[in-house]
Amino acid sequence: MKLLFVADPLESFKTYKDSTFAMMREAASRGHELWACEAKDLVWQRGGQVSAQARRFTLTGDPHDWFAPEARTGITLAGMDAVLMRSDPPFDSEYFYATHLLEQAEREGARVFNKPAALRDHPEKLAILEFPQFIGPTLVTRHAAEIRAFHAAHQDIILKPLDGMGGMGIFRVGPDGLNLGSIIETLNKHGAQTVMVQRYLPEIAQGDKRILIIDGEPIPHALARIPQGSEIRGNMAVGGKGVAQPLSARDHEIASTIGPILAERGLLLVGLDVIGDCVTEINVTSPTGFQEITQQTGFDVARAFINALERRSA
Incomplete structure (x- = not known):
């Protein structure tokens, strides 16, 4: 398959922990063709299809110079077998406009994951309001x-x-x-x-758990992001320590209820944030945690994701 990753600049990736990189590595191991562009590269003009100046690239195995790109070339999104929207938040006006271009690409035949309309309909903080039984x-x-x-x-x-x-x-x-x-x-x-x-929620001391759901099915381990020192936040971006742990019975209850609903709406990959027994956010733009869970538990999250992507793109 030809896979187009709409993502942040490849040069900015921290490959030792980046979940998009884990997806790329698994896809490449199966012989899939890798392409990349940024959301700012998306273009549409009357009489044509949504297109982009994109780079085909291969993985080198070098942790520093990790990709070898070809020259940029014009491609249509409908000409790809799958388009993966993996641009990081914030969900600002430009992200919003990108989802509309991606939705136009869908009308032209592209298969986009996560579904652009679903990205717009599930802002990561406010999406929890649909599930009051699971929030504080x-x-x-x-x-x-x-x-x-x-x-x-x-x-x-x-x-x-x-x-x-x-x-x-x-x-x-x-x-x-x-x-x-x-x-x-x-x-x-x-x-x-x-x-x-x-x-x-004082349970934050035991971690802000990231529960990954792929095509409606929860990954069996969560990544508990534990605040360090005097910090109240467990986010990895502010120094939280990531500890993988099996899902609890409550985690399963939450994920098995929310997961199928969101999968039906076109959200192939979802990251629930759970503190104690309460969902605090529903992440749909670019959920992370693949590498930490895989390294600590042996469960290959990227393999599960590419399996689901192949099924959805068939």
């Missing part, structure tokens, strides 16, 4: 008074922007309410931006 006390609002009332009710809270990634912009406010006013002003910009507020 949560508030979504622009209003400072609502946030203050939520804090008064729950005492220990987490505030975060809706467009953050990697733990960016997350604040904890305890019972003393220290700096709550300043944090609200910073996040909601005097009512101009919506904020998510959640009751603080």
Whole structure:
């Protein structure tokens, strides 16, 4: 198969932990042809199809100079066997526009994973609202008074922007309410931006678990991202320690309920974030954790993903 990865620049990959690289390596081992472009390279013009200046490349096995690219050439997305949208957040206006170009490519015959319309319909913070039975006390609002009332009710809270990634912009406010006013002003910009507020879950000390779901089926191990030192965030991007562990009974309950629903909507790969018994986010743009789980447990996540991709692309 010809696989086009719409991703961040290949030169920026940290191959020792990158999940997109793990996908590429597994696909290459099966003889699939690898192509790459960035979302900014997508083009459409009346009378033609969605196209891109893309690079075909091969893997070298060198951990530093890990890919050997050919010259950029014009390709149509419909001419590929599968297109994998793996651009990292933030989900900004340019990402939004890219999903519309990818959806046009689907109308022209391209097979895109994850499905562009599903990417738009499942913003990673707000997607949890569909599954209230699995989430803790949560508030979504622009209003400072609502946030203050939520804090008064729950005492220990987490505030975060809706467009953050990697733990960016997350604040904890305890019972003393220290700096709550300043944090609200910073996040909601005097009512101009919506904020998510959640009751603080002390189970974060045991890790913020990433549960990967491939075509509706959960991977049997989660990656618990454990905060280090005085940090409240477990995100790997801010120094969290990743520890793979078997799914608990509650993890299975959550994943077996949410997974098939999202798979039916065209989300081939989903990453649930779970603290204790509660889902905190549903990641659909570029879920990670493949390499850490595989290295620690022996379960080959990339193999499971490419198996599913081949089935869906057949």
